[in-house]
Amino acid sequence: MTQSATKPHAVEPQALFVEGVSEEEMARLIGSTPKALERKRQRKVYPEGKVWAKIDGRIIYHIPGYNAWIRSHFNQTSRQASSSTETEYESASTGMEKDTGNRSRSRPRQKTYSGPVVCVVK
Numbered sequence: 001m002t003q004s005a006t007k008p009h010a011v012e013p014q015a016l017f018v019e020g021v022s023e024e025e026m027a028r029l030i031g032s033t034p035k036a037l038e039r040k041r042q043r044k045v046y047p048e049g050k051v052w053a054k055i056d057g058r059i060i061y062h063i064p065g066y067n068a069w070i071r072s073h074f075n076q077t078s079r080q081a082s083s084s085t086e087t088e089y090e091s092a093s094t095g096m097e098k099d100t101g102n103r104s105r106s107r108p109r110q111k112t113y114s115g116p117v118v119c120v121v122k
Contacts, residue, residue, distance in 0.1 A: 020063070
């Protein structure tokens with residue numbers, strides 16, 4: 001009997017980088033439901049060709065495309081928040097005016113998100 005027949009073949013663990021996943025798998029990865037993803041596709045929230053595509057009759061989500069899309073939304077939010085913060089500091093107040101008690105109705109600054117890139121390891 002040969003040595004290979006008595007010992008199982010050892011395979012080094014490797015990370016498998018998957019770029020395209022099914023709607024069910026994508027929902028699991030981002031903490032959503034397949035139905036919610038479907039509705040976002042139908043409302044054109046997720047851009048076709050960048051975040052998802054229909055291949056052989058199946059909906060496939062492109063993980064790097066999704067990550068780039070979500071990152072771009074957080075970058076837009078942080079740019080808008082920082083520009084509104086800059087204008088708040090441009091006030092010419094001398095500190096001598098009487099406080100009338102009126103509060104600004106501007107929105108509070110939104111937090112930016114630089115979340116992890118989604119990778120599937122099998």
